[in-house]
Every structure is written in C-alpha cells, then in structure tokens.
Amino acid sequence: MTSRPAAGGxxxxPVPAERLETWLAGFxxxxxxxxxxxxxxxxxxxxxxxxxAxxxxxxxPLPRLDARPLPSDPKDTPPTDGGLPPRPGVDPRPGVDPRPGVDPRPGVDPPPRREAVRPPLPEGDSLTGGGPPPRPDDDPPPRFEGAPLPGSEGRPLPVSEGDSLTGGGPLLRPDGGPLPRPDGDLLPRVEGGLSPDPGGGLLLEALxxxxxxxxxxxxxxxxxGGHAVGVFEGTTLVVSKVGxxxxHGRSAAGGWSQQRFARRRDKQVAEATQAAADTAARVLVPHAPTLDAVILGGDRRTMxxxxxxxxxxxxxxxxxxxxLDVPDPRLTVLQDTPRHFRAVRIRLLDPPT
Structure with a gap:
C-alpha cells in the first residue's frame, strides 16, 4: 500500500477491500x-x-444498520388484538373465536369453556418442577458479594464473548490490542462513545x-489517442473493448505550418473522442440497467x-x-482497475503535537 499527501493534512x-478488516485490527x-x-x-x-482514520x-451510501430486517421479525407478521402475532392455524380476524370447532358466524354463542382440572401434586414436589418447596426453617444459600469464591483465588473469572471484566467494553490484551474472537475474526470490538450503534464494532463490520x-x-x-471500456462482475472482466x-503532439514551430498542424491535431482529437463515445455507447450503454456503478478514469479534460x-x-x-488516474488505456490497464476502484480510501491524520 502506497500513501500520498492529502490536501488539508x-x-x-488505499486499502484493498480484502485487507480492510486486518488493517483496522492493526490500527x-x-x-x-x-x-x-x-x-x-x-x-x-x-x-x-x-x-x-x-x-x-x-x-x-453505506446500508443502514437498522434497515436489515430479521428473518423472524415479529413486525413482518400482521398483529392481532393485543399486538401479538397470530398463532399458526388461528383466524386473526377480530370477533372470531380462535377455538377449533367454533362457528365463526356472528350471533352464534360459543360453547362454554371447561375448567381444567389439575391433578394433585405428589408430596415433596413444587409447581415449577424444580424440587421440593423451601421450608420455613431452611436457611437461604450464601451469597458472595465482592468476595472470591472458595478456591478461586488467582484464577480469572469466565467472561462471555464481547464483554470485559468491568462490563460493557471489549476484552483487551495487556498491550491494548483486542483479544481474538472464538470464530477467528480479527475485527476489534471498539468502544462506541461516538457511534450510533452499541459497541461501534457493528459499524466497522458493516463497512x-x-x-x-x-x-x-x-x-x-x-x-x-486511446480508450478502454469494460464490465466487471466483482473482479472478473466479462465484457471489454479497447481502441x-x-x-500528434503539439508543435512549437511558428507561422502557417503551426496553424495547419494545430488544425490537423484538433481534427485527430475530435475523431478520437468520437470513437471513444461510440465504443461506450455500443458496449456499456446496453448494460447500464444492470450496473451498480460506473467508474471513470484517464484524463479529465478528454472526458x-x-x-x-x-x-x-x-x-x-x-x-x-x-x-482513476491511469496511463494510456490498454487491456492490461483495464484488467487492473478493480484493484483501484474496490480499495477503501483512508485519510490518516496523525495526533497533534
């Protein structure tokens, strides 16, 4: 990766898209x-x-984080009375009794409900099934508030993924870097004090x-004197045309010969520009409805x-x-353009001294 000065400091x-995650972790x-x-x-x-950075x-633009619907989002299902999604096989229309075998026509009284009879509980069981209920003479289990558990001195407490020992922040190594996640991902979990999403890491993951x-x-x-057009599927060139x-260059000679040479050169420039426009109209315009973007390059004045x-x-x-600032358009130059237009441009500002 090569760097160049930026206007304003x-x-x-340019960071290749495939190396962006590693670059952010290293940063x-x-x-x-x-x-x-x-x-x-x-x-x-x-x-x-x-x-x-x-x-x-x-x-x-970057897709909004809250614009990605979840597959099981309850909002995707029309709510019934009370705002809850309808159960499978239940008619969500208001006024219709959801019980099976009930006539949905208005004015027909539903059958009376039968109260469920619960069997007696065996002695020593509780309603939750978690063992016998506590007796009044039983002492509550001891609670440890701030004190280590017996035999755990010197051993770190288990921490879930994405949490810190103090809660709410990322796990960091002693040198300040993020710990690798279990899935081998290198993207750091950064603190999101200025980020609209909790943790800030979601924003970088989306990028x-x-x-x-x-x-x-x-x-x-x-x-x-040259032009090149092409259509890329990812990094693969599927359609191309180079011409x-x-x-001629400009002449420094004076007199009538310079004027004749200038008129001849202007005609050559017009013919080259027209040839580039004809090629773009013939090759690229038919693909315009299926394109996500168009990248331009070469010389701005010629464009x-x-x-x-x-x-x-x-x-x-x-x-x-x-x-793209590229040399004379050739097939090899055209094939190398994905390395430039897929790269993420990062402006790096050093800390103030």
Missing amino acids: GRWI THRHGPAKVSIDGDVIHVHAQDGTV ECHVPFP VAHAVASRRVGVLLVRL SRQV TPLRADRRLAPLFALETQPF
Whole structure:
C-alpha cells in the first residue's frame, strides 16, 4: 500500500477491500482502543493516542444498520388484538373465536369453556418442577458479594464473548490490542462513545461487508489517442473493448505550418473522442440497467466532451468516485482497475503535537 499527501493534512492510504478488516485490527493494536462515528459517507475511527482514520465508504451510501430486517421479525407478521402475532392455524380476524370447532358466524354463542382440572401434586414436589418447596426453617444459600469464591483465588473469572471484566467494553490484551474472537475474526470490538450503534464494532463490520461485496461495475477509461471500456462482475472482466487513435503532439514551430498542424491535431482529437463515445455507447450503454456503478478514469479534460453526448447519459448518471488516474488505456490497464476502484480510501491524520 502506497500513501500520498492529502490536501488539508494527513495522507491518503488505499486499502484493498480484502485487507480492510486486518488493517483496522492493526490500527487499533498500534494506536489503542478507538471510538467510531459516522458523518455522511465517512466513518471516523478515533484512536486512544489521538490518531484518526477517516474511512471513505466505497460505492456509497453505506446500508443502514437498522434497515436489515430479521428473518423472524415479529413486525413482518400482521398483529392481532393485543399486538401479538397470530398463532399458526388461528383466524386473526377480530370477533372470531380462535377455538377449533367454533362457528365463526356472528350471533352464534360459543360453547362454554371447561375448567381444567389439575391433578394433585405428589408430596415433596413444587409447581415449577424444580424440587421440593423451601421450608420455613431452611436457611437461604450464601451469597458472595465482592468476595472470591472458595478456591478461586488467582484464577480469572469466565467472561462471555464481547464483554470485559468491568462490563460493557471489549476484552483487551495487556498491550491494548483486542483479544481474538472464538470464530477467528480479527475485527476489534471498539468502544462506541461516538457511534450510533452499541459497541461501534457493528459499524466497522458493516463497512467491511460493504467493501467486499460483489458488484457489477462498468469502467470507462479515456485519454488522447486511446480508450478502454469494460464490465466487471466483482473482479472478473466479462465484457471489454479497447481502441486507439493517432493524435500528434503539439508543435512549437511558428507561422502557417503551426496553424495547419494545430488544425490537423484538433481534427485527430475530435475523431478520437468520437470513437471513444461510440465504443461506450455500443458496449456499456446496453448494460447500464444492470450496473451498480460506473467508474471513470484517464484524463479529465478528454472526458469532458463525452459528458455532452446524450447517448452516454445513463452511464454518467451512475458515476461513482474515485476518478482513476491511469496511463494510456490498454487491456492490461483495464484488467487492473478493480484493484483501484474496490480499495477503501483512508485519510490518516496523525495526533497533534
């Protein structure tokens, strides 16, 4: 991973989607426990030593955590009287007796209910089935409040996953890093003082899941003299087309020859731009309804005339950052673009001195 200076301070670090989880675990291990907050499409991870990692969500927006319905959510079932979901085989309509064999027509009296007769309990049993009821002369079991159990001196108490010895926080190693979870996951459980979700780890888990998700992405790369278009299923290139046109460089000579050369070059630029637009309209536009996003790259000034082409309006409507700064578009350059547009851009801010 290479970094470059960021405007306004800090530095940009592109982290591959598959390595994001490991990078976040290493960040909290190096800089201490962190607090997580989200502002628009940027997730801020504030470490204990003052270092801040601003994670820009790829292919925004990040799905809301509370927008994922559970398979057995009671809200998915229409409520009956009292707000409870209907039982299987019971008519949820109001005024209908749920007992089997009862005529649902109005005005028909239901049969009288029979009181259940409970058999006598054997001597020494309780209603809950947990043994004989306590006698008045029995002493209550001893309670230990703050004192260790006999024989447990020096042994750690069992702690459930995600809890700390003080309650409500993550388990940390002596060096400040998070303990690995039983399932082998490396994602840390961070303290969520600034996070809308309890624990803050849910927000980072959602970011990792969103980053590694498979998408259908269109790519359009244009530079003077060359263009490349393609459709990716995840990281696999399924449709592609690469083309090139000759465009002469600028001439420093003066006089009539310079003007003739400039007119010839302008014509070559227009032909190259038109060829790129025709290729994009023929290859990418038919796939536009199935695309999740469109990534642009190459030269921004060369891309500007293509935005005025009405045939490409469906593509530019799906434009997603970042704009890729790539060399002359070739097939190898096009095949390498998933490494760039799937990476999570992180702005790392060092602690103030």
